[in-house]
Amino acid sequence: MTSLSPSPPQTDTLLQVRDLCKTFSISKTANLHAVDHVSFNIQAGESVGLVGESGCGKSTLIRLVTRLLDVTSGTIQFDNTILSTVAVRQFPKSPHRKGIQLVFQDPTDSLNPRFTAYDTITEPIKRLEGGHDKAQLQARAAELAELVGLPQELLNRFPHQLSGGQKARVGIARAIALNPKLLVLDEPTSALDVSVQAVILHLLADLKERLGMSYLFVSHDLNVVRLLCDRILVMYLGKIIESGPVEQVFNHPRHPYTEALISAIPSFEAKPHPIPLTGEPRSPINPDPNVCRLYGRCPKGEDQCQQVMPTLEEVAPDHWAACHFHN
Amino acid sequence: MTSTTFQHTRYVISENLVTFGAFALFLVFVLFAIFGEAIAPYDPLASNSAVALQPPSAAHWFGTDELGRDILSRVIVATRLDLGIAVVAVFLSFLVGSLLGTCAGYFGGWSDRIISRCIDTLMAFPLFVLAMGLVAALGNTVANIIYATAIINLPLYTRVVRSEVLVRREAGFVEAARLTGNSEWRIMARHLFPNVLPVMMVHISLNMGWAILNAAGLSFIGLGVQPPTPEWGIMVAEGATYIVSGEWWLALFPGAVLMLAVFCFNLLGDGLRDLIDPRMRT
Amino acid sequence: GGLKACSSNDTASTPDTAPADTAEGGAAAGDATLTVVQGGGFPNSLDLHRVGTNRPAYGVSWVIYDRLMTFGKKTLDDGSISYDYTVLEPELAESWEMAEDGMSVTFTLRSDAIFHDGTPVTANDVKWSFDRAVSIGGFPSFQMKAGALESPDQFEVVDDQTFKVNFLRPDKLTMIDMAVPIPVIINAKLVEPHLTDDDPWGAEWLNNNDAGSGAYTIKEYQPNERIVLERFEDWKSGPMPQVKEVILLNVPEAGNRRALLERGDVDVNFTVSEKDQTELDATGNFTVVSTPIENCLYSVDMHANPELNGEANPLGDVKVRQAISYAIPYDAIMDTALYGQAVPMYGGSAKPETIDWPQPSPYTTDMEQAKALLAESGYPDGFETTLAFDMGTQEWAEPTVVLIQEALAELGITVNIEKVPSANFRSVLVEKSRPMIINNFGGWLNYPDYFFFYAYHGQDATFNGSSYKNPEMDTKIEAALASEPGNKEYDDNVKGFIEMAWQEVPRAPLVQPQLGVAMQPNITGYQYWFHRQLDFRQLEKA
Amino acid sequence: MTLHPSSSSPLTSAATDPATPQLLKVENLDVEFRTRSGTVKALEAVNFAIQPGETVGIVGESGSGKSVTAFTLMGVLDRAGKVTGGSALFQTDRVAVDLLKEPESSLRQLRGKELSMIFQNPRTALNPIRKVGKQITDVLRCHTDLSGAALRDRAIEMLASVRIPDPEKRYDAYPYELSGGLCQRIMIAIALACSPKLLIADEPTTGLDVTTQATVMNLIKDLATQQQMAAILITHDLALASEYCDRIVVMHAGHVVESAPTHSLFQAPRHPYTAKLIAATPEPHKAFADLIPITGNLPDLKATTIPPCRFSQRCDRYDPALCDQAPLVREHLSPDHQVACWKPL
Amino acid sequence: MAHSTGKIIGQRILGAIPSVIGVIIVTFVLTRALPGDPAAFFAGPAATAEAIEEVRANLGLDKTLPEQFFLYLGDLVRGDLGTSLTTGQTVVYDLMTRLPASLELTLAGLVFAIALALPLGILAATKPNSWIDHGVRLLATAGVSLPTFFTGLFLIYVLYYKMGVVPAPLGRLDILYSAPPKITGLYLIDSLLAGDLELFWAAASQLFLPAVTLGLFALAPLARVTRASMLGMLSSDFIRTARASGLPPRQVLFGYAFRNAMLPVITTLGVVFSFLLGANILVEKVFAWPGIGSYAVEALVASDYAPIQGFILTMALLYVVLNLLIDLLYVVIDPRAGVDA
Numbered sequence A: 001m002t003s004l005s006p007s008p009p010q011t012d013t014l015l016q017v018r019d020l021c022k023t024f025s026i027s028k029t030a031n032l033h034a035v036d037h038v039s040f041n042i043q044a045g046e047s048v049g050l051v052g053e054s055g056c057g058k059s060t061l062i063r064l065v066t067r068l069l070d071v072t073s074g075t076i077q078f079d080n081t082i083l084s085t086v087a088v089r090q091f092p093k094s095p096h097r098k099g100i101q102l103v104f105q106d107p108t109d110s111l112n113p114r115f116t117a118y119d120t121i122t123e124p125i126k127r128l129e130g131g132h133d134k135a136q137l138q139a140r141a142a143e144l145a146e147l148v149g150l151p152q153e154l155l156n157r158f159p160h161q162l163s164g165g166q167k168a169r170v171g172i173a174r175a176i177a178l179n180p181k182l183l184v185l186d187e188p189t190s191a192l193d194v195s196v197q198a199v200i201l202h203l204l205a206d207l208k209e210r211l212g213m214s215y216l217f218v219s220h221d222l223n224v225v226r227l228l229c230d231r232i233l234v235m236y237l238g239k240i241i242e243s244g245p246v247e248q249v250f251n252h253p254r255h256p257y258t259e260a261l262i263s264a265i266p267s268f269e270a271k272p273h274p275i276p277l278t279g280e281p282r283s284p285i286n287p288d289p290n291v292c293r294l295y296g297r298c299p300k301g302e303d304q305c306q307q308v309m310p311t312l313e314e315v316a317p318d319h320w321a322a323c324h325f326h327n
Numbered sequence B: 001m002t003s004t005t006f007q008h009t010r011y012v013i014s015e016n017l018v019t020f021g022a023f024a025l026f027l028v029f030v031l032f033a034i035f036g037e038a039i040a041p042y043d044p045l046a047s048n049s050a051v052a053l054q055p056p057s058a059a060h061w062f063g064t065d066e067l068g069r070d071i072l073s074r075v076i077v078a079t080r081l082d083l084g085i086a087v088v089a090v091f092l093s094f095l096v097g098s099l100l101g102t103c104a105g106y107f108g109g110w111s112d113r114i115i116s117r118c119i120d121t122l123m124a125f126p127l128f129v130l131a132m133g134l135v136a137a138l139g140n141t142v143a144n145i146i147y148a149t150a151i152i153n154l155p156l157y158t159r160v161v162r163s164e165v166l167v168r169r170e171a172g173f174v175e176a177a178r179l180t181g182n183s184e185w186r187i188m189a190r191h192l193f194p195n196v197l198p199v200m201m202v203h204i205s206l207n208m209g210w211a212i213l214n215a216a217g218l219s220f221i222g223l224g225v226q227p228p229t230p231e232w233g234i235m236v237a238e239g240a241t242y243i244v245s246g247e248w249w250l251a252l253f254p255g256a257v258l259m260l261a262v263f264c265f266n267l268l269g270d271g272l273r274d275l276i277d278p279r280m281r282t
Numbered sequence C: 001g002g003l004k005a006c007s008s009n010d011t012a013s014t015p016d017t018a019p020a021d022t023a024e025g026g027a028a029a030g031d032a033t034l035t036v037v038q039g040g041g042f043p044n045s046l047d048l049h050r051v052g053t054n055r056p057a058y059g060v061s062w063v064i065y066d067r068l069m070t071f072g073k074k075t076l077d078d079g080s081i082s083y084d085y086t087v088l089e090p091e092l093a094e095s096w097e098m099a100e101d102g103m104s105v106t107f108t109l110r111s112d113a114i115f116h117d118g119t120p121v122t123a124n125d126v127k128w129s130f131d132r133a134v135s136i137g138g139f140p141s142f143q144m145k146a147g148a149l150e151s152p153d154q155f156e157v158v159d160d161q162t163f164k165v166n167f168l169r170p171d172k173l174t175m176i177d178m179a180v181p182i183p184v185i186i187n188a189k190l191v192e193p194h195l196t197d198d199d200p201w202g203a204e205w206l207n208n209n210d211a212g213s214g215a216y217t218i219k220e221y222q223p224n225e226r227i228v229l230e231r232f233e234d235w236k237s238g239p240m241p242q243v244k245e246v247i248l249l250n251v252p253e254a255g256n257r258r259a260l261l262e263r264g265d266v267d268v269n270f271t272v273s274e275k276d277q278t279e280l281d282a283t284g285n286f287t288v289v290s291t292p293i294e295n296c297l298y299s300v301d302m303h304a305n306p307e308l309n310g311e312a313n314p315l316g317d318v319k320v321r322q323a324i325s326y327a328i329p330y331d332a333i334m335d336t337a338l339y340g341q342a343v344p345m346y347g348g349s350a351k352p353e354t355i356d357w358p359q360p361s362p363y364t365t366d367m368e369q370a371k372a373l374l375a376e377s378g379y380p381d382g383f384e385t386t387l388a389f390d391m392g393t394q395e396w397a398e399p400t401v402v403l404i405q406e407a408l409a410e411l412g413i414t415v416n417i418e419k420v421p422s423a424n425f426r427s428v429l430v431e432k433s434r435p436m437i438i439n440n441f442g443g444w445l446n447y448p449d450y451f452f453f454y455a456y457h458g459q460d461a462t463f464n465g466s467s468y469k470n471p472e473m474d475t476k477i478e479a480a481l482a483s484e485p486g487n488k489e490y491d492d493n494v495k496g497f498i499e500m501a502w503q504e505v506p507r508a509p510l511v512q513p514q515l516g517v518a519m520q521p522n523i524t525g526y527q528y529w530f531h532r533q534l535d536f537r538q539l540e541k542a
Numbered sequence D: 001m002t003l004h005p006s007s008s009s010p011l012t013s014a015a016t017d018p019a020t021p022q023l024l025k026v027e028n029l030d031v032e033f034r035t036r037s038g039t040v041k042a043l044e045a046v047n048f049a050i051q052p053g054e055t056v057g058i059v060g061e062s063g064s065g066k067s068v069t070a071f072t073l074m075g076v077l078d079r080a081g082k083v084t085g086g087s088a089l090f091q092t093d094r095v096a097v098d099l100l101k102e103p104e105s106s107l108r109q110l111r112g113k114e115l116s117m118i119f120q121n122p123r124t125a126l127n128p129i130r131k132v133g134k135q136i137t138d139v140l141r142c143h144t145d146l147s148g149a150a151l152r153d154r155a156i157e158m159l160a161s162v163r164i165p166d167p168e169k170r171y172d173a174y175p176y177e178l179s180g181g182l183c184q185r186i187m188i189a190i191a192l193a194c195s196p197k198l199l200i201a202d203e204p205t206t207g208l209d210v211t212t213q214a215t216v217m218n219l220i221k222d223l224a225t226q227q228q229m230a231a232i233l234i235t236h237d238l239a240l241a242s243e244y245c246d247r248i249v250v251m252h253a254g255h256v257v258e259s260a261p262t263h264s265l266f267q268a269p270r271h272p273y274t275a276k277l278i279a280a281t282p283e284p285h286k287a288f289a290d291l292i293p294i295t296g297n298l299p300d301l302k303a304t305t306i307p308p309c310r311f312s313q314r315c316d317r318y319d320p321a322l323c324d325q326a327p328l329v330r331e332h333l334s335p336d337h338q339v340a341c342w343k344p345l
Numbered sequence E: 001m002a003h004s005t006g007k008i009i010g011q012r013i014l015g016a017i018p019s020v021i022g023v024i025i026v027t028f029v030l031t032r033a034l035p036g037d038p039a040a041f042f043a044g045p046a047a048t049a050e051a052i053e054e055v056r057a058n059l060g061l062d063k064t065l066p067e068q069f070f071l072y073l074g075d076l077v078r079g080d081l082g083t084s085l086t087t088g089q090t091v092v093y094d095l096m097t098r099l100p101a102s103l104e105l106t107l108a109g110l111v112f113a114i115a116l117a118l119p120l121g122i123l124a125a126t127k128p129n130s131w132i133d134h135g136v137r138l139l140a141t142a143g144v145s146l147p148t149f150f151t152g153l154f155l156i157y158v159l160y161y162k163m164g165v166v167p168a169p170l171g172r173l174d175i176l177y178s179a180p181p182k183i184t185g186l187y188l189i190d191s192l193l194a195g196d197l198e199l200f201w202a203a204a205s206q207l208f209l210p211a212v213t214l215g216l217f218a219l220a221p222l223a224r225v226t227r228a229s230m231l232g233m234l235s236s237d238f239i240r241t242a243r244a245s246g247l248p249p250r251q252v253l254f255g256y257a258f259r260n261a262m263l264p265v266i267t268t269l270g271v272v273f274s275f276l277l278g279a280n281i282l283v284e285k286v287f288a289w290p291g292i293g294s295y296a297v298e299a300l301v302a303s304d305y306a307p308i309q310g311f312i313l314t315m316a317l318l319y320v321v322l323n324l325l326i327d328l329l330y331v332v333i334d335p336r337a338g339v340d341a
């Protein structure tokens, strides 16, 4: 389906996703296509942003990648190992478990209310590395707290005794505890205030530099993605509809949806302006494979869009878009 | 945590006099249960036909029964058995119910379907009749009364735990636990269950009162503990036949104490709810 | 003789009878409505030949059906009225004649008797009814057999008004047995359309329908709830009852029954506990009649075999049984469990002086004696045992067992009490699996040999609660059965087995229970019947 | 520089311009919450005013008291909340009423008719088991003389005016059948059903997609212009406020720290907090290095003693000698630009 | 909606089949496990071993358990629940006559409880932590803290025996009345249908005390849930919207908050109802009420299999129907319920 050129996996390709699909069955006849033939690569040390509107399948995609969800079809290759065939139940035992970690969207929800910050941070070390005595663990926890800027005295606190920003730090500390090669972040700042958001963004930039991890950074805020990522993937209703270097996409969006997304970002300078998308999104349940997913909302929508699903095409070097009218 | 819990407990108790009263009453019952024989003024089993059916007096505060036994002493000594039945029965159903409920809620699929079906089947029985049937079939011993009570409470616990686990199954911290390499069983035991526990506490205390009433009901239809063991329910049930002939104290005092106990557990449940309800916390 | 557990309140019954036509005439027929409450059992069938029909059902059957004969009546020492089993009086049969050889009897039926549907009563109906009783199996056939009535061949229709019964062998019970509740005369023609191959005796139909010729008809029948009887104005087999309508209600709660009577909402409380009998009597506002139940005994049965359930049985030791019999706190039981509403069956003379049964045993509460006997026995240090009782008799049995438990503890015998639901208690009786039980047994027909045959004989009938077997005892019982009261051999045998029963004490007699009934003062005419149910025909309401 | 004690100097500008009567004038509003663990001084001496037809933004971090302000004005504070001082004069057609003192029954006449509110999280803010059309007619029935079919027609008209496609059909829809964006439009339809003079929108777009956010905001803006309605837009997104508001009120920990016309606020913020807030907001052309976080947390509003300047602990211009004076000053820099700081930028 | 209603009914019924089969099996096994020997019991006291065996054969108890089970199943399919030896009637007849009595009692108790619990719960919720709230809580808890039989006997003692203000505890009708012609089996309704007001009054006054006794027991859970759910609703966002839209307090309280708060109340109502159906055994015994509860107890005490099995099966079916009704009620109140059903 996808036309993303299957570039031969370079040696430094950390994650390679090919034709990944995930459908949820809603009833006997209805399938919800949450992720539909998605392909992309992440190189070692690269930060990739994933944007798209609510419900387009971002979380599903990363749950697939982090092996919290079984795939319907397609492959996920991590570190030259195919992971998509490992069952979710088995994956905690896999050596790659510690290679992919996730920072959750909601810092409150993702912390066990009955675990202290210390318990939470040391949990992956105890489970996946093992063989540490108490002193070692404490040292590691202190080190991690230091790394994420969490005051030591907070380590003994329970989640409800921490502020939002502090909880976010605990969540990040847990995710980086084992130096994962790939850190997936699911809207890590969307539950936080702007003031705290800025802190966390700086922390993430800093960590990336110091630990050399790859990021898959999910957000619906293009503004934030722009600050942190090298490359961007734009998703719409289960499909990647545009991808490319972040500045390139940001300044010259080639897909009408990306265009709308960018123009809708509020800014101090801009004045209210109509945005091009109207109407309601199409349903992800049993979508017609021959109709462009944006059809009906898209200002350019023409007959062709109703007959042929546009595929990703390279519109500029390393810049891909799936629109019949990309220029 | 501990200190804030303690403060919070103190706060809830002092805030709510009714709950405070319930806690105090509960302590009294516990004392009776432990030191019953020592506190009781008479031997609860010693009959004395000379003083049969005496109304309350200075010598016998709660009066005497048809065999001249001191009702006060019997009521006090019965505390252990009654609380024992309630505690053990509720504990059993809690234990088994939580296990089943956690499995059903967490694993879903077939295990859920099978467990839920079994629980549905149990629920489709008129529960009191089921208890009667079980006690009648197994024999009316204390152990069997406990089993029967435990079995009929099982659906409650299984269902509540199941739904609580279902709510939390998708919670971030469970996924996080999976990411950090916890096995399924470990997630269930270490991450899910401890979080369900507080909610269950409320049910436990409400259920205790109900367990006592259940035992009393069994006594009334003759399936209670064997005589001459003092037990509130059987004392009320047997004393009830004396109400019309004017010997009201036979049923009234055990009934009042039984009511106090159930009452106490109910109020305690409310108190616990306040204690646990996150909205009440700050 | 039929046998029944004899507590006055485990199942209800309807005493009171209109005497047969030879009795002095009743009051003039009135239009009173009589309300009766009973509990602890309520008539569950209109057909007392059915499997599972309970004792209270006899009371209803007794008045909607007639029998050929009924019993006379006598006034007891305390002034209350009782049936007299020595006198047979006509009911449906106008007269009867014993054959010369004593091997048959011929009944002449009343010519004016009609069934409730208006058809005349004929000898065919009588034969069909007798055939049914001996053929249907279960208790009815068993009871008929007790009077040597075993086969339809014995019954002969001579003509429409004449019915002949041929005897298989001489039996002192044959005639009496034809006046007990079982051989009711059923309207055969009415039942006939309802007979099927599966149900040749119309049990299903008769269960809910009235095919009788008795003094009352069924007006409303709500099983287990409420029965309304209405006087049959064409009844000819006795004096017309005074009460026009009887409403019978099931009230399971004893306290409520008492409250209803006290508040004047019902006329008769027919299931009264011993305590209520005493207390209601004391108020002076009610007529309380309490009649000792003939041939009936409350006792503690002790399993007399040396082994029980594969283990050595201490109670198999006669010294142990005697020790226990001396340890039982008789007076306390009499006072606190039975409120004095019973005849003491302890503290009598060492040797039986009469052939009356029951009569007081020589035992009294004597702890010294008990201890001495236990010391002599194989179990000087006591032992652990179980005492079971029927939940249905809980009211008096529970205090009784608790008192016994307490007393035996003094001897070093640990008694575990087992309260057994009624259904299971029957199994306990049948299996004889418990070392001690509280037994409650009485025979319908007032002969000591009958009582002993069921309670002490080695045939080990259900009511031989101690499973007592002793050939010597059996010989005496059988000899007595075969002879008639009044002759010496009979008396000797009876005295012999009574004395033996006291010596061996497989059962320690406690009391002879009484059948109590409490009525509003305007109710008169109550008569005690061996079947222990009210006879509505005899009751009168002022 | 003139210093006014807060008690006597309203932060609003309208006092200087008697020709245009203010639609709403909030003065010295104090609100407290009595909770089990202490009293939260949620609002202290809050002052601001709104002219007819004006759109005012209230911005600030979470917990700064934005919603409490709105709830207080609408009279829908939680049971635990108590207004302990101040006034809120609202200009109706004939008279000015004090929203804090008027009896409940007459306030009810105003709510939904003269001033209405839309809430954050439209899904939970709609009655889940009532048809959305009915929820609109409930308000209409209560405030207008319409009845029967006219009610329904008017409701459908409202649905159409908030650009809901297929309004006839959506009339019978339940909230769960609609997307978040549609639900928010229903909320707007309910709020605007009786053409109020003032609309309070409490974070109307949080939780919505950026594209949906833009549509909803444009809708509000258009309708406000059409109906000459004043609006209070509560948000924590400075950029959003800057796009849609004429004037912006910045709140911090229950205080109004700065109030100014939009352009002057962004051009020259005078309160250190405002400046920091602007610096911390990501913007399309802002470099990562220019994104500067605000350190520290809001003060504990439950504490028995709160510093007079509630920002002092986070402020790099904090001067104990100056800033710990009480009460906090409110300074008019120009007729419509006020700041509450002893050491403004 | 009609579509979803039909679907729900279908699904429910299908879903209930395994439960009902489970109930049948368990009941069968349980009754056979009862220690009493029905043959010995019903053969009568004087029966010999042969007589008992004869009765056993008569009752079909001499067959192996699986044989008995399949015979029983066959009978069930034919709608034959067997015959009660204790009452001498077919179980179907008994249940048909007695079920209405129990239903009438339970419904009356429930109506009483609802009539009291809902206002009390709402009152408590509108004034949380006030003395009214505490008072309601104490009152409701006291009601549930006493064994029903004790409450019943006590009320009879005071109201009937001592004060004479209620009629005698003699079941469904006073002695001298007879039942109205049977249409629904519920005397209150049948007497009205028959136009007999006097009978209606008689039935109602007999019903009063047992219904109150039973209702007191249901009061606490209902009041508790009403309060909690109202409290939750009153602090919810959409109530704030309604208040901010200037809707009158009555509409806010009843039209908005209460309707939403009904959902958990209805669930509880279902639980309470099925609980009461079981618990009224005790009340029936105390008030000589000819319902199925007391029927079951008597059968149990007599090891009379058929009625026990029939009773439990009826209750299980009733339970299924009840749940169905509740689901439907849910759909009526909550449009979302039909979707995920």
Ligand SMILES: Nc1ncnc2c1ncn2[C@@H]1O[C@H](COP(=O)(O)OP(=O)(O)OP(=O)(O)O)[C@@H](O)[C@H]1O
Pocket: A024, A025, A032, A033, A034, A052, A053, A054, A055, A056, A057, A058, A059, A060, A061, A220, A284
């Ligand atoms: N377990 C599931 N069962 C059925 N549908 C699901 C499931 N999980 C997700 N979906 C559906 O899949 C689609 C994609 O959901 P997903 O959570 O991945 O979106 P998202 O892009 O992360 O949205 P958001 O920005 O709101 O987090 C949605 O339509 C959602 O309803």
Ligand SMILES: Nc1ncnc2c1ncn2[C@@H]1O[C@H](COP(=O)(O)OP(=O)(O)OP(=O)(O)O)[C@@H](O)[C@H]1O
Pocket: D033, D034, D035, D040, D042, D060, D061, D062, D063, D064, D065, D066, D067, D068, D069, D078, D080, D081, D236, D301
């Ligand atoms: N019901 C309440 N009980 C106690 N404190 C409350 C209550 N409601 C609000 N508060 C307190 O009042 C202060 C202001 O809250 P408010 O909801 O107005 O903040 P906000 O600016 O709207 O924040 P957000 O952006 O998160 O909506 C907070 O400190 C909060 O804790």
Ligand SMILES: [Mg+2]
Pocket: A058, A059, A060
């Ligand atoms: Mg997501």
Ligand SMILES: [Mg+2]
Pocket: D066, D067, D068, D202
């Ligand atoms: Mg807010």
